[in-house]
Amino acid sequence: MKKLSVWMSMLLMFSLLLAACGGSDENDNASGDEGNKDYKLVEDGKFTFASSGEFKPFSYADPDDPTKMVGYDIAVANAIAEELGLEPSPQKYKFASIIAGVKGDRFDAAVASHTITDERAKEVDFTEPYYYSGPQIFVRPDSDIETAEDLKGKDVAVSKGSTYAKMAVKYTDNIKTFDSDVVALQALSEGKNDAVITDFITGQLAIKSGFEIVAKERLGESEQAIAISKENPELLKAVNEALQKLKDNGTLAKLSKEWIGEDITTSEK
Incomplete structure (x- = not known):
């Protein structure tokens, strides 16, 4: 009986050890997967x-x-x-x-x-x-454009796929699109369009970079x-x-x- 009791005690301890190990793995996986496997990634890691x-x-x-x-x-x-x-x-x-x-x-x-x-x-x-941020009108220094109302009938340049492209159609039918805002501003600086509507930060940076343009009316704030x-x-x-x-x-x-x-x-x- 004594040997049986010892054997049963050892078996019980072994079972508890296995359960503890199993529980530990489950918790480790839960915390480890939380950062990576709760969501999909194009490429793991x-x-x-x-x-x-x-x-x-x-x-x-x-x-x-x-x-x-x-x-x-x-x-x-x-x-x-x-x-x-x-x-x-x-x-x-x-x-x-x-x-x-x-x-x-x-x-x-x-x-x-x-x-x-x-x-x-x-x-x-x-x-x-x-x-x-927010859109702003940019023109050449010699332009008489001051506000959005002055854009009627003017050639307004915007970047393809931007919100500014849809905004510009409110003011003119003459829309020119470019692959980027910087290219549109460069074209403006070279006299290839009358105005550009773009992010005010990008326009201000272009001015600091030497583009021959000036800022006019801000057209709101965007998120x-x-x-x-x-x-x-x-x-x-x-x-x-x-x-x-x-x-x-x-x-x-x-x-x-x-x-x-x-x-x-x-x-x-």
């Missing part, structure tokens, strides 16, 4: 995001290495990837096609200064805004956010949480001042 690479100072070719992109959008995306414990994988893509790329699972997200609009929100989900597939709500939640941490710890404002020269992470409204 990487945060694959699209930017145009043609929208200085938000995304543009690195002067030291033209094969890489730098700018505020890129810096924000890299910081988000770090918060998620993922490797950032930036992809240069034409702005007008980026939303379709997100929908088609070509990218995990678009960190490309997309303005939140009702139309775009039908195609993709948006995070909370990571900066606030810029990250676009994510509607089929990936878990990633949307994770990116929003990462953005909130970056706002709370001051990283987002720091990156804005570094790349833009001022803090554009809060609304003026």
Whole structure:
């Protein structure tokens, strides 16, 4: 009986040990999977995001290495990837096609200064805004254009696929489209159109860069956010949480001042 009792005690201890080990594995998997497997990724371990690479100072070719992109959008995306414990994988893509790329699972997200609009929100989900901007009219110094009303009948240039393209049709039927806002502003500077409607930050930077243009009427404030597939709500939640941490710890404002020269992470409204 004594040997039987000892044997039963050993069996009980062995069973408890197995149960403990099994419980530990389950908890480890739960915590380990929370960062990566609650959401889908184009490539495991990487945060694959699209930017145009043609929208200085938000995304543009690195002067030291033209094969890489730098700018505020890129810096924000890299910081988000770090918060998620993922490797950032930036992809240069034409702005007008980026939303379709997100929908088609070509990218995990678009960190490309997309303005939140009702139309775009039908195609993709948006995070909370990571900066606030707004359209502005830019013209040559000798122009008599001052306000949106003065654009009637004028040649107005905008970037393809931007919200400014749809805004411009309110004021004129003569719309010229370019692959990027910078190219549109360059064309304006060279006298190839009468005005450009674009983000006020991009226009101001073009002026500082030596473009022969001046700023006129501001046309409101817009919210810029990250676009994510509607089929990936878990990633949307994770990116929003990462953005909130970056706002709370001051990283987002720091990156804005570094790349833009001022803090554009809060609304003026």
